[in-house]
Amino acid sequence: xPQDMPEAIQDRxxxxxxxxxxxGRLNERGxxxxxxxxxxxxxxxxxxxxxxxxxxxxxxxxLIASLIDCHGCATAAGADERAAGGxxxxxxxxxxxxxxxxxxxxxxxxxxxxxxxxxxxxxxxGRKVVxxxxxxxxxxxxxRGEVVTVRMPETMGSR
Amino acid sequence: xPQDMPEAIQDRxxxxxxxxxxxGRLNERGxxxxxxxxxxxxxxxxxxxxxxxxxxxxxxxxLIASLIDCHGCATAAGADERAAGGxxxxxxxxxxxxxxxxxxxxxxxxxxxxxxxxxxxxxxxGRKVVxxxxxxxxxxxxxRGEVVTVRMPETMGSR
Numbered sequence: 001x002p003q004d005m006p007e008a009i010q011d012r013x014x015x016x017x018x019x020x021x022x023x024g025r026l027n028e029r030g031x032x033x034x035x036x037x038x039x040x041x042x043x044x045x046x047x048x049x050x051x052x053x054x055x056x057x058x059x060x061x062x063l064i065a066s067l068i069d070c071h072g073c074a075t076a077a078g079a080d081e082r083a084a085g086g087x088x089x090x091x092x093x094x095x096x097x098x099x100x101x102x103x104x105x106x107x108x109x110x111x112x113x114x115x116x117x118x119x120x121x122x123x124x125x126g127r128k129v130v131x132x133x134x135x136x137x138x139x140x141x142x143x144r145g146e147v148v149t150v151r152m153p154e155t156m157g158s159r
Numbered sequence: 160x161p162q163d164m165p166e167a168i169q170d171r172x173x174x175x176x177x178x179x180x181x182x183g184r185l186n187e188r189g190x191x192x193x194x195x196x197x198x199x200x201x202x203x204x205x206x207x208x209x210x211x212x213x214x215x216x217x218x219x220x221x222l223i224a225s226l227i228d229c230h231g232c233a234t235a236a237g238a239d240e241r242a243a244g245g246x247x248x249x250x251x252x253x254x255x256x257x258x259x260x261x262x263x264x265x266x267x268x269x270x271x272x273x274x275x276x277x278x279x280x281x282x283x284x285g286r287k288v289v290x291x292x293x294x295x296x297x298x299x300x301x302x303r304g305e306v307v308t309v310r311m312p313e314t315m316g317s318r
Contacts (some may be wrong), residue, residue: 019212029210051188053178054256060180061228061257066221097213098220101262109210 008034008075009042009093017095017152022070033067035074035119042075043115052111059109064143067117068133069101072147075119076129080151083124096129096149109135109142127151167193168201168233168252176254176311181229192226195232195279201234203276211270218268223302226276227292228260234278236289239310242283243291255288255308268301273288286310 010023010033023033032118037046046067050131054060073106109115119133127150135143167190169182177185182192194203205226213219235255240246268274278292286309294302 017214017217021211021213022221024212027210027212031266051186052180053183053186054180055176056178060225061260062181062221062225065224065228065260069220069224098264100264101224101260103260105257105259
């Protein structure tokens with residue numbers, strides 16, 4: 001990775017918290033989703049493998065749910081760090097986990113193009129961060145979701 | 160398959176509708192989920208692959224969402240057939256697709272044991288069938304979900 005490449009939020013999950021099939025850098029079989037800040041929004045870009053079909057030519061709903069889920073948790077971790085004043089040296093980010101996931105499938109998602117997941121913090125209160133997200137293909141939103149995340153207990157190796 | 164084995168609901172999806180990564184018998188890389196009736200409930204049993212981790216030893220949330228999603232669509236297809244008077248010869252079942260998916264993660268789901276997904280029709284109206292489902296491991300419910308499914312247009316090869 002060149003020095004001037006931006007670092008993804010998931011790149012700073014602690015080792016114990018980096019095994020997620022969706023977005024863990026240490027999961028050898030997983031999707032390795034990477035989430036970045038773009039202003040006040042977060043963005044993840046991912047091209048699903050060819051076998052991720054619902055129907056021929058369309059992405060299956062479970063993957064779309066998974067993209068929104070991992071994107072939501074990363075957005076919560078990033079927002080938590082920003083709220084604390086930004087990155088401090090080599091410190092890892094606080095890991096958040098999903099308490100509830102809601103997805104509305106607005107139209108079929110084509111399988112082939114890169115998908116763009118965009119997120120924004122909707123609400124923060126106590127241990128909870130709520131993230132809303134969209135999934136787009138070719139510039140059209142195909143699904144909308146909301147992820148209710150909670151701060152992971154430190155005893156579970158959250159950072 | 161022996162003659163006296165019960166047939167899964169997904170075994171009677173039409174060829175065009177049997178490519179889902181979660182539950183399509185024609186998806187070579189997929190999970191091949193199979194849903195059966197048990198009285199008024201439906202049940203799917205599945206042991207996640209070892210790499211389906213959230214954190215070491217726990218199942219990632221995207222897979223849990225995917226299990227509830229496919230289970231919900233199969234339950235809707237099965238309920239639609241029952242409402243029409245049951246299986247008629249070699250006829251395929253009507254395929255339902257997901258409009259909305261809601262999952263509450265109640266506690267961590269252990270990775271290792273077989274998971275049991277149980278569903279029940281909550282509501283039917285017009286083209287819509289709403290299914291509620293639980294995911295259990297070792298007899299303990301770890302997640303609850305609701306799937307709003309809609310009858311797939313025949314033009315999409317739904318049966």
